[in-house]
Every structure is written in structure tokens, then in C-alpha cells.
Amino acid sequence: MEEKVKNLKLNKEILHRPQKDEDTETLKFTYLEQPTVNANFRDIYFFFQDTQYLNIVPQLVRDADSYLLAANKEDFYGRNLLDRMNKTNKKTRDSYLKRINEILQIAVPQLKNVDFIIDEKGVPHLEALYQHWRAKGAKQQEAQFSDGTLRLIGFMWALLDGQETILLEEPELYLHSAIVKQIPEFIYKMQRRKGRIRQVFISTHSYDILSNEGIGGDETIVLIPSTEGTKVNKAIDVEDIKKYLDAGFSIAEAVIPKVAPVNIQQMLEF
Amino acid sequence: MKIDIVGEDDVTRAIIERLIEEYRPDLIIDKVLPARGGHIKPLAVKYNLVNSPIMLLTDLDTYDCPPSLIHDWFGPSILNPKYLFRIAYGEGESWLMADRVGFSAWIHSDIHLIPPTTIIDKRRNIFEIVFPYKPSLYLMREIASASRNIEMRTNFSPRTGAKRGPLYNSTLLPFIRSTWNIVNAARNSTSLSKTIQRLLEFSPDNP
Secondary structure, three states, X not given: OOEEEEEOOOOEEEEEEOOOOOOOOHHXXXXXXXXXXXXXXXXXXXXXXXXXXXXXXXXXXXXXXXXXXHXXXXXXOOOXXXXXXXXXXXXXXXXXXXXXXXXXXXXXXXXXXXEEEEOOOOOEEEEEEEOOOOOOOEXXXXXXXXXXXXXXXXXXXXXXXXXOOEEEEOOOOOOOHHHHXXXXXXXXXXXXXXXXXXXXXXEOOOHHXXXXXXXXXXXXXXXXXXXXXXXXXXXXXXXXXXXXXXXOOOHHHHHHHHHOOOOHHHHHOO | OEEEEEOOOHHHHHHHHHHHHHHOOOOEEEEEEOOOOOOOHHHHHXXXXXXXXXXXXXXXXXXXXXXXXXXHHHOOOOOOOOEEEEEEOOXXXXXXXXXXXXXXXHHOOOHHHOOOEEEEEOOXXXXXXXXXXXXXXXXXXXXXXXXXXXXXXXXXXXXXXXOOOOOHHHHHHHHHHHHOOHHXXXXXXXXXXXXHXXXXXXXXXXX
């Protein structure tokens, strides 16, 4: 294993480990993690520290007990979504919810007026009007929302709230393919606000997402497993993919076959 | 040498794989295309532009003859010599059933259920098995349904509203891979024997 830090602007090496005096103990840790030795490249440290990872697990958002459990922990699964909404000041929260409602109105037309409330125990909830055969419809809370609705609300909130780099895990999950097709342009619009562009990474297996023709070969990172470990490359730098992109194929057509498991149809022949 | 293969369903792709394994073991299959099955017609023209070895197999379906399909798909453009574009008379399944003895024994049905081989063009010596309707449907409706093996009957008989039997692919793929006798099949299908010939001659580096 190696740890290398390089200043690409000055083309100067800042760190190259392992160094002479290291032993198995020091090799257990990276310099990046330790404030005493990362002073020369602390920007990187802050960048990773600020980066948000989000993979909303709707079942956990629904479970009020899990909210209490997760209250003070790092939150990867969106359990604290409601808590984060709670900590946002009311004016900002209302303006975010207004945006979210406008979009939900189109994606989930039966659900109206998603609002934020706090119950008598002090636990935050989302509440909305579900329209059905009764003239007035019925009030629903997040426990009754569908998985897709919860994921969509969570992603939109995460994209609206904050400016740091964000990693979204498979945003296509639980959503109708017609909605999934809109995700690339939707994120493109959401990440550009107030004259700034927020860096968003998504991981995906979705043909629908990748068939969007606006996705570039230089912004698609392809992970190709090999015996030497997984190779990470820009799509445009992989010759086998580039020749298909040049012939006019979409990212989905050019990339998915390259990363598909070899002989996958043999799954059927057990 | 690496080659990418194109077929619109698993059966077609498995046929290409078997042909390459049998006749051109020097070719290494790299990618299996397209990423999503279905109609390959709009993609076929783009494969022509890729300029690296690709073998595509498609069904003649309702076209009268291969040249009319090629003309309809490609118009006046010329096929890239690295692009081995082949058409199965009827469907890929026709090539499988063209191995009359092997196929009927495997599916446990009477050999006479497979229609006779017909001369299509006497002058050019073109012959094929002509099915009265879509060969894959004929396979399920007339041949598999008459099987003496209950598994074959259930695997191939579609549920209401389904287009294929529930285990259509997983039953047929092992046949293609290990049982299908290509030499016997080629005796009943010019489109197959010509494909084998083109595959043997295929040399994308020295067109």
C-alpha cells in the first residue's frame, strides 16, 4: 500500500509513504486522517470531512425509534433526515419544502402539501394530504409514505441543503422508471443554485439514468473489476467504451456491457 | 483478437457464442450487446461506425430476403468489413430446429413435427426449413406442447398474456451450448451454412 499526495499545479510531491522509519504500527494509519501530520494538505482533509454520503433507507426513516438511536451518530441512511429538517431555521425550511412540494406534485400527484410538524413527544414528522375517494382526503405521516416518495424527499432535501460535495447512492431505487429517466437533468438543475455549482457524485446501475444523452464520457467514471482489483477510469479513457461513444451510442449502451458480469446468462443454467 | 457480439435476445447471443467457440476459437468475446435487449434495428447502423470486430445476428422475420432487410436497415451505406452482419432465415430458433434429429430427441417430440426443408431458390441452391408462422412460437405451440417430457411441456408453454414459456431461455440455452449439432443443422439451412463460411473467412485486420 502507498499513500501519495501530489500538488498537480506545481507538479510537486508533498507526501510519499511508506517512509524509511515506518513499521507495521504506523502503516495502520494514513496521514490524511491525522491532524498532526496532514498540515500540508489539510484542504483535502476538509474536503473529505465535509463530503456528505447519503443512501436513504426508507424503512429507517419511517421507524421513529431508529431516529432516537441515530440522533448523535454519523448518518448515512437518512435516519436523521427529519432531525436535519428540524435543525434548519423555519424560513429556510419552508422555502425548501415549497420547492419539494412543487416537484412532488408532479411525481406523486396524489400527495399534497408535504409539511413539517413536531408531535407532542417532540419527535419531528412529515405530514401530507393523501387524496382519495373522500372529498377531503386523509392526512398521512412519513410512516405511510411510499419508499420512493421518502427517497425523493430525502434526495431533494439533501441537494437543497448545503454546498458541500455529496455522494448519492443509487438514486434510482424504489422509483418508477419514468421518474428515473428524469434524474440526470433533475440533479443537474438542482446542483446549480444561487450562481454556484455543487459537486454531486451518484453511483448507479440504472440503464434509464445512463441513457440520458446529456451525460458526458468525461463525467462518467467506470469501475471495471479485474484480478488486480477494480480499475477506475473515465469512460472516455477506456478505448473499448470510447469507440462506441464516438459511433453515437449513449453512455448506457457503451458502458453497461463493459461492466456486465461475463456469462451472466449462465445464472439460468444451474 | 477481441470481438463484440450483438443479438436481440439471449438465444441469438448464445448461438453466436457457440458458433464462435466452434469455428473461431481464436476470437475472444469481449462485450455482449446491446445493453438492453429489444429492437436492434436503430443500433445496427451505429455498430457499422464502431470500426472494431463485431458480429451481429438478427432474424429475417417478415422480410422477403436478406438483401431487402439490409437495404431497409442500412440504405445505401456500405457495411464495414469488421462488421460481420448475419441474418437467420426466420429466427435463430430455426437454426436450432434445423438440427432435426438432435432437437427432436432433446425435446422428446416426434421428428416429423419439424417442417420439411424447402428449396427457396433452385438456381442458387438456397434451402431452409420454412415454418408456417414465427419459428419460436411454432417451437412452443407445435413441438414442445407435443413433448413426451412434462418438463419440456411446462417450461415452454406460455402463461396467459406471456410471449414465452416461463423457462424458455434457461431450457434452450444449455441445448445451444452443448447439444446443438451445427453440422447437421447447416445441412438444412443455407443462411446458417453461409454464416459459418463467413465466420471462417472473417479477418477484420486484412479485409
